[in-house]
Amino acid sequence: MHTEAVHQSQFVVLNESTTPVLSRLSFHAEEPFAATVAFRTERGRWIEWTFARDLLVEGLDEPAGLGDVRxxxxxxxxxxxxxxxxxxxxxxxxxxxxxxxxxxxxxASYELVPLGEESAHFDVDGLIEEISNV
Incomplete structure (x- = not known):
């Protein structure tokens, strides 16, 4: 079975708390520039943030991100x-x-969309159609 997405769950520490929070990283080939991180709340809901996959790549070695995700x-x-x-x-x-x-x-995300080849997997026409039909 071939999949077009990568999901990875892990427990993370929030604001130096002693209680870990369940998180999930996701990457979907149809959105090749983006990664999503989701955190499970006490009420069982998930809060998601989508940001550039490059932030994770760069952040492995040096500070990355100037906006709301760093x-x-x-x-x-x-x-x-x-x-x-x-x-x-x-x-x-x-x-x-x-x-x-x-x-x-x-x-795992590089197996779906190699780094530097995101543009070849991005449907610009579909995005334009989606935006123009709002």
Whole structure:
């Protein structure tokens, strides 16, 4: 069976809490530039953020992101972790992600859409049609 998506679940630490939060990273070939991270709330709902897959790639080695999603290796006290920061008008959260989990997720996404070949998998005409039919 061939799939066009990669999903990876893991527990992450939110704002230095002692209680881990279930998270899920997702990548879909039909959206080759994007990755989505979702966090399960206490009420069983999922809160999702979509951002450039490149942020994860760059964030493995150096701070990446200028907007509401940032990935930084240098804020974590342990080299085995990355810090994912999310900011919105409603608040701020930081999560520690295992660096090896991010590498594994990215490698699986490269099998679907190799890095640098995103444009070949992106349906520009479909996006234009979707936007113009609003």
């Amino acid at each position: 990935v930084r290796p240098d804020l974590s006290e342990d080299d085995d972790f990355l810090t994912l920061e999310i900011e919105s008008p409603d608040g701020y959260a930081s999560f520690e992600l295992e660096r090896e989990d991010i590498r594994t997720f990215l490698e």
